[in-house]
Amino acid sequence: MDVEFSLSATGKACTLFRDQRQYEVQESQSNLIPCHGDSSNLMDKFDGRALLDHIPYCPEEGFPEPIVDQHTQEETRLLSYERYRCLIEARRHGVSEETHIHAVQRAIDRHKKKKEK
Numbered sequence: 001m002d003v004e005f006s007l008s009a010t011g012k013a014c015t016l017f018r019d020q021r022q023y024e025v026q027e028s029q030s031n032l033i034p035c036h037g038d039s040s041n042l043m044d045k046f047d048g049r050a051l052l053d054h055i056p057y058c059p060e061e062g063f064p065e066p067i068v069d070q071h072t073q074e075e076t077r078l079l080s081y082e083r084y085r086c087l088i089e090a091r092r093h094g095v096s097e098e099t100h101i102h103a104v105q106r107a108i109d110r111h112k113k114k115k116e117k
Contacts, residue, residue, distance in 0.1 A: 008108050 025031065032042035036054040043049055081088065090100035 006104070006108055008105075 029042070031045055033045050033050075035041040035043040035047075035049060086104075087097060087100065090097065095103075
């Protein structure tokens with residue numbers, strides 16, 4: 001498994017210091033920006049959602065039925081296999097999904113430690 005393409009979110013404990021001025025700035029909502037151009041949905045300018053690609057909502061009835069030929073079906077099958085390959089391989093070897101996920105987390109941790117050195 002290539003841990004360079006894995007996503008891991010972690011958190012750490014920290015000490016909080018009361019800063020009334022900073023609190024008032026945060027509560028005033030002056031630092032909020034529209035989330036992907038939608039002014040009814042505001043987010044902090046440092047919000048992680050700003051880094052994600054925006055996929056606009058599209059109603060299903062607005063699109064014609066896709067043309068599904070044999071080539072497309074085969075491609076979809078292969079892509080689904082690639083998407084879940086690591087879990088399929090783990091199951092084939094008799095490893096539960098939970099055990100496999102823990103193994104992946106250990107690999108990510110080892111990779112992080114190696115990078116820190």
